[in-house]
Amino acid sequence: MHTDDGLRARLVRIGGELVDRAGPSAVSLREIARCAGVSHGAPRRYFPTHLELLSAIAREGYADLAAMADAALSQAPGDPRTRLSVLVRAYLDFAITRPGRYELMFRHDLLASGHLRLRDASLPLFQLLTELVAQARPNLEPSAQVVAGALWANLHGIAQLWQWGSLPLATGATDPDALLDTALTAHLGPAT
Known part of the structure; x- marks a missing residue:
């Protein structure tokens, strides 16, 4: 089980890796959740909007x-x-x-x-x-x-x-x- 701060940081890190690899348009909350191995709704606990995650x-x-x-x-x-x-x-x-x-x-x-x-x-x-x-x-x-x-x-x-x-x-x-x-x-x- 991941701590809240640990999961949030992991989602940002994975999102950053996706941005670096495929560009900003390839990043979605669902794709980050999939790569992180969490439910597709998990990122929304930390980032209610896509813009917040990208920020x-x-x-x-x-x-x-x-x-x-x-x-x-x-x-x-x-x-x-x-x-x-x-x-x-x-x-x-x-x-x-x-x-x-x-x-x-x-x-x-x-x-x-x-x-x-x-x-x-x-x-x-x-x-x-x-x-x-x-x-x-x-x-x-x-x-x-x-x-x-x-x-x-x-x-x-x-x-x-x-x-x-x-x-x-x-x-x-x-x-x-x-x-x-x-x-x-x-x-x-x-x-x-």
Whole structure:
């Protein structure tokens, strides 16, 4: 017999694995219940709606992305530009290796739903990006927050277009590092 918290966590983990394997559209409460070996009604005790379950999976994705970023940054030298480079690479690596979860994490319907305060879970990584931008370019105009937002939008575009195969096809690139370096330079200016 599973504890309530244990079963809830297991349902989220299994749902996340399904999202990673088959994409968000493949995830249903019934399919998660089947994979978890519980009755088809069991997930509804923890997630009354499909959006609540997807929000829990997305929240776990933000925690996983934050852990990846922290691990990568713990190995990075102290200068802000290098740390930014490491952070954006970790972000892209997450997007490429877990495309279903990445897609789910940025779905507007989930962020707007308010379930599990998902929008709040997305903010710490953006705050870190903003802090590193401010450190890399202390007197930046427009503000570091606006530049970080533009950089994040650029990274999101690189992640999506790389995942779809459009950027490798258009640029001939076999690795996105040059694109990431170019995005940093476009938003921060040349490295000094």
